[in-house]
Amino acid sequence: MKLLAIDCAASLCAACVYDAGAATELGRxxxxxxxxxxxxxxxVVEAALKAGGIGYQELGAVAVSIGPGSFTGLRVGxxxxxxxxxALKIPAIGVxxxxxxxxxxxxxxxxxxxxxxxxxxxxxxxxxxFDKALVxxxxxxxxxxxxxxxxxxxxxxxxxxxAAPQIAAAAGNSFDVGPVSATADIATYxxxxxxxxxxxxxxxxxxxxxxxxxxxxxxxxxxxxxxRGPRGKQS
Numbered sequence: 105m106k107l108l109a110i111d112c113a114a115s116l117c118a119a120c121v122y123d124a125g126a127a128t129e130l131g132r133x134x135x136x137x138x139x140x141x142x143x144x145x146x147x148v149v150e151a152a153l154k155a156g157g158i159g160y161q162e163l164g165a166v167a168v169s170i171g172p173g174s175f176t177g178l179r180v181g182x183x184x185x186x187x188x189x190x191a192l193k194i195p196a197i198g199v200x201x202x203x204x205x206x207x208x209x210x211x212x213x214x215x216x217x218x219x220x221x222x223x224x225x226x227x228x229x230x231x232x233x234f235d236k237a238l239v240x241x242x243x244x245x246x247x248x249x250x251x252x253x254x255x256x257x258x259x260x261x262x263x264x265x266x267a268a269p270q271i272a273a274a275a276g277n278s279f280d281v282g283p284v285s286a287t288a289d290i291a292t293y294x295x296x297x298x299x300x301x302x303x304x305x306x307x308x309x310x311x312x313x314x315x316x317x318x319x320x321x322x323x324x325x326x327x328x329x330x331x332r333g334p335r336g337k338q339s
Contacts (some may be wrong), residue, residue, distance in 0.1 A: 111169065119145075179308060186306065203238070219234075227249065253274045262281070
């Protein structure tokens, strides 16, 4: 099966084509945008398909990173993956950024528990703990630095993700550390999705509400129609 993987969870706008049967990446395209994923994602997808030498009709599944990550990026990536899957009548498969980071860490430190942790700002950390077989044992959840440090100490875990340096420093730098990026390599998402197979439709993994919220002072009170006259005047 040929699989297309998409990642817009962080600053990267990435896509790759993966041959699940041969466990081989066929082609990729990666841009470090920061923002504007919506404007560039389809061009990135088409460049990856061209690099892989295949067309849309040859795809058997679409994989997508579902977060935690950028609110806007996740919406763009997931909606695109689901749209392609619907149009092509193939499954869409979601992979979290935390499990992808854990998988990359396990490759470098086999046989160890992994704590994947992303700095979420506001003194919060998005974290998930995986055992030696990469089975999720805790999370994904929002935790404090002290809670993340306690988890890492209790599990003697390898650390991964953008919050890994903070946790290591809080514990006296006594931990092995894997990748400290906000997302994994695009081929990791493809590989994990191919191993998972079809399941529930992917949706963005939001562990807390959006930063942008309406200001209460600008919300107008709702008026009951029963208080109005026949032409909308107060009775």
